[in-house]
Amino acid sequence: MTQRRVLIIYFSHSGQTRKLIQALAKGLEKSSVEVNLLQLKTVEPIQFPLQSVLATFKLMVVTFFRKRFAIQPVERSLVDGHDLIVLAGPTWSYNVSGPILSFFNNYGEYLADCKVLPLISCRGYWRTHYWQLKYLLTKYKAHPLAPTVFLHPGAEPWRTIGVFLKLAGKKPEASPSWLARYYRKFGHTREQVEHAAEIGMALGKALQEAKLDGYREFAGVQKTGGISANLVKS
Numbered sequence: 677m678t679q680r681r682v683l684i685i686y687f688s689h690s691g692q693t694r695k696l697i698q699a700l701a702k703g704l705e706k707s708s709v710e711v712n713l714l715q716l717k718t719v720e721p722i723q724f725p726l727q728s729v730l731a732t733f734k735l736m737v738v739t740f741f742r743k744r745f746a747i748q749p750v751e752r753s754l755v756d757g758h759d760l761i762v763l764a765g766p767t768w769s770y771n772v773s774g775p776i777l778s779f780f781n782n783y784g785e786y787l788a789d790c791k792v793l794p795l796i797s798c799r800g801y802w803r804t805h806y807w808q809l810k811y812l813l814t815k816y817k818a819h820p821l822a823p824t825v826f827l828h829p830g831a832e833p834w835r836t837i838g839v840f841l842k843l844a845g846k847k848p849e850a851s852p853s854w855l856a857r858y859y860r861k862f863g864h865t866r867e868q869v870e871h872a873a874e875i876g877m878a879l880g881k882a883l884q885e886a887k888l889d890g891y892r893e894f895a896g897v898q899k900t901g902g903i904s905a906n907l908v909k910s
């Protein structure tokens with residue numbers, strides 16, 4: 677059996693996407709798939725956390741208007757020759773993040789004819805991000821698969837407030853803040869990371885058996901308080 681090859685192209689600002697794709701990669705490797713990682717790096721580093729509430733607010737505004745963030749060059753040879761591409765990154769103000777938008781602008785044609793699985797890390801709102809990705813992938817003649825989505829756990833409005841404050845460099849989850857009673861953790865849980873590894877294994881198996889086309893989205897509420905849409909066989 678020929679070994680399948682998966683490329684994970686990702687951008688991660690605060691490390692959440694990174695931990696998910698690392699687990700996904702481990703799961704894929706357990707299914708004997710070769711995995712290559714391609715991290716998109718911005719030309720101007722974007723600090724995490726940001727310097728202040730004002731800087732966070734400004735970033736929210738510019739990303740709402742889909743500002744592109746220039747990325748370092750990506751060689752075509754790194755992308756070619758894979759059976760599947762996972763395109764992973766965070767939602768930014770309901771949109772695809774600026775570095776991934778730049779990737780499409782500059783290198784979108786690299787994805788032509790490729791099967792692409794979007795992986796989204798977000799606080800809680802991912803649909804417009806996914807619709808944009810689907811549009812862009814189709815525009816560049818790629819074949820988008822159903823997305824895998826990981827939400828931060830926790831209830832609103834605390835989750836939104838907590839993520840904003842965390843981005844601004846505060847510690848909303850730390851006692852003695854009154855907010856800590858409602859906002860326990862920034863980012864994905866250990867269970868979600870384990871889930872990403874399981875998805876990797878299932879994906880690897882599907883790839884080995886050449887059954888990827890039979891997979892579709894499943895949005896399941898996890899007991900951990902997050903929701904993960906993942907792949908189930910139709």
Ligand SMILES: Cc1cc2nc3c(=O)[nH]c(=O)nc-3n(C[C@H](O)[C@H](O)[C@H](O)COP(=O)(O)O)c2cc1C
Pocket residue numbers: 687688689690691692693694735736739765766767768769770771797798799800801802839843863
């Ligand atoms: C500028 C900015 C805007 C964001 N906007 C949204 C949003 O509209 N919806 C959402 O669910 N999460 C939003 N988030 C939260 C991130 O998607 C979330 O924290 C994600 O897990 C970050 O992944 P990363 O650490 O890989 O960058 C935003 C984060 C930033 C920095």
